[in-house]
Amino acid sequence: MHDISEFKFEQIGVINTPFQDHAPYQPVDTEDGEFCLSVFPPFLEGLKELDQFRYIYVLYFAHRITQKPEMMISPPWAKHKKVGLFSSRSPNRPNPIGLSVVSIKKITETRIYTSGLDVFDGTPLLDIKPYIKDLDTKADANYGWVEGEGDMDHLMLHIKGIPHDY
Amino acid sequence: MHDISEFKFEQIGVINTPFQDHAPYQPVDTEDGEFCLSVFPPFLEGLKELDQFRYIYVLYFAHRITQKPEMMISPPWAKHKKVGLFSSRSPNRPNPIGLSVVSIKKITETRIYTSGLDVFDGTPLLDIKPYIKDLDTKADANYGWVEGEGDMDHLMLHIKGIPHDY
Numbered sequence: 251m252h253d254i255s256e257f258k259f260e261q262i263g264v265i266n267t268p269f270q271d272h273a274p275y276q277p278v279d280t281e282d283g284e285f286c287l288s289v290f291p292p293f294l295e296g297l298k299e300l301d302q303f304r305y306i307y308v309l310y311f312a313h314r315i316t317q318k319p320e321m322m323i324s325p326p327w328a329k330h331k332k333v334g335l336f337s338s339r340s341p342n343r344p345n346p347i348g349l350s351v352v353s354i355k356k357i358t359e360t361r362i363y364t365s366g367l368d369v370f371d372g373t374p375l376l377d378i379k380p381y382i383k384d385l386d387t388k389a390d391a392n393y394g395w396v397e398g399e400g401d402m403d404h405l406m407l408h409i410k411g412i413p414h415d416y
Numbered sequence: 417m418h419d420i421s422e423f424k425f426e427q428i429g430v431i432n433t434p435f436q437d438h439a440p441y442q443p444v445d446t447e448d449g450e451f452c453l454s455v456f457p458p459f460l461e462g463l464k465e466l467d468q469f470r471y472i473y474v475l476y477f478a479h480r481i482t483q484k485p486e487m488m489i490s491p492p493w494a495k496h497k498k499v500g501l502f503s504s505r506s507p508n509r510p511n512p513i514g515l516s517v518v519s520i521k522k523i524t525e526t527r528i529y530t531s532g533l534d535v536f537d538g539t540p541l542l543d544i545k546p547y548i549k550d551l552d553t554k555a556d557a558n559y560g561w562v563e564g565e566g567d568m569d570h571l572m573l574h575i576k577g578i579p580h581d582y
Contacts, residue, residue, distance in 0.1 A: 252479050252512075254540045259423045260510045293510065295487035298500030303560035309513060313418045321461035334464030336544040339551075344426045344459065345542045346418075347475060347513060351552055374420045376511045378502040383557040384572055385505075386517055391549040394469035406550050 259311055263289040263375035267367055285352070287362040287375055294360060297378075301357045305381035308367065310348045311374040312341035319343050327408030328399055337395060348373075351381055425477055429455040429541035433533050451518070453528040453541055460526060463544075467523045471547035474533065476514045477540040478507035485509050493574030494565055503561060514539075517547055 268283035287308065289297060300306070319342045322332050341348050352364040362378070399405055434449035453474065455463060466472070485508045488498050507514050518530040528544070565571055 252477070252481065254425050254427050254477050254479060257425045257477065257512075259420050259425075261420050262510050293487065293502075296501035297503070298488065298498075299503040299561040300500055302558075302563075303503070304556065304558045305554050307515060309511070309515075311418070311420050311423065313420060315418065321459065322464065332464075334466055335462035336459075337463070337465040337469070337546055339545055339548070343543055344428050345475070346423075347543055349473065349475075349515070349545060351554060353554075377509055377513055379505055379515060380503055380560050381554060381557055382505070382562070382575070383559050385575070387553055387555060387557050388471050388517060388519075388547060389553060389555070390470065391547055391553050392468075392470045393549050394546050395465040396548070397468075409548070409551070 259374075259376060261290070261311070261374040262293045262377065263287055265308070265310055265367060265369050265371075265373040265375050267369055267371050267373075269370050283366075285364045285367045287364065287378065289360055289362070289375070289378075291360075297357065297362070300362070300378070300380065301354065303354060303380045303382075305351055305353050306362075306364070307377075307379040307381055307386075308348075308350045308352055308364070308375070309377035309379070310350075310369055311376055312343075312346040312348045312369075313372075313374055314370050315342045315346050317342060325409075327405070331395075331399065333395055347376065425540075425542060427456070427477070427540040428459045428543065429453055431474070431476055431533060431535055431537075431539040431541050433535055433537050433539075435536050449532075451530045451533045453530065453544065455526055455528070455541070455544075457526075463523065463528070466528070466544070466546065467520065469520060469546045469548075471517055471519050472528075472530070473543075473545040473547055473552075474514075474516045474518055474530070474541070475543035475545070476516075476535055477542055478509075478512040478514045478535075479538075479540055480536050481508045481512050483508060491575075493571070497561075497565065499561055513542065517552075
């Protein structure tokens with residue numbers, strides 16, 4: 251067995267995105283620009299057959315966080331609201347492991363091109379897992395406390411960080 | 417910015433399951449027995465409003481792994497098949513972060529009771545994130561290379577670790 255207090259993150263690659271100083275709160279499928287995971291050589295063999303999946307989970311280290319996590323937070327799109335950190339997708343967590351579901355566009359020898367990713371350019375990649383239909387698609391999932399916040403279509407634009415005029 | 421090489425996992429709680437020496441490969445919704453996440457006191461405030469979500473992501477440290485990860489693996493239910501590690505959900509990864517989607521059954525002051533979890537009793541809890549309908553439910557997800565392996569209904573029993581007679 252491993253002792254958790256001794257376990258350190260290992261970087262398996264780097265995520266490149268167009269976001270240098272500002273990133274959307276969540277992945278945006280239709281985002282313009284190039285999003286790619288560059289995997290380091292020792293791990294490349296591990297990508298075999300990944301191209302057969304339509305979606306993957308990308309796990310990354312939210313390295314731009316500098317503040318200590320707070321247990322109660324306000325989402326940037328609902329500043330009047332306070333919720334528990336674990337009821338939110340804030341990247342500032344005790345373990346700053348980010349998680350995004352993205353679709354695969356193309357895989358080359360060392361790179362995975364994906365749909366829009368909500369991370370800064372240069373973010374350390376921690377893991378890639380296949381998103382598997384029956385295990386991960388929950389048709390009866392809900393929006394939790396977000397449902398009490400009003401117009402869902404409008405809120406989803408905020409949550410996903412999609413620019414809009416109203 | 418954080419230096420990834422210095423970042424250590426922090427345990428925010430412990431996962432209790434009926435599995436002492438044998439665990440299913442994936443979460444089983446209908447599993448008998450009690451599954452619960454006990455969250456340590458400094459993090460309890462972070463659970464506020466979590467009970468409004470139907471599903472959550474549970475991230476954990478796969479602490480029972482003792483071997484070095486291999487980049488090519490065979491799933492336990494398809495021993496003839498070799499796939500890349502990142503095309504699989506094997507817990508033995510460069511960063512042994514396990515990820516399961518489970519439903520919330522009940523939340524008490526310190527505990528979250530969930531549907532079946534595919535982990536050993538005593539597994540260190542790393543993070544809890546809300547599973548949010550539009551962000552995480554991908555209706556057009558597929559089964560990747562698993563689809564080439566034959567009878568999907570039967571294979572899903574194996575993948576999920578559901579006991580069956582044929």
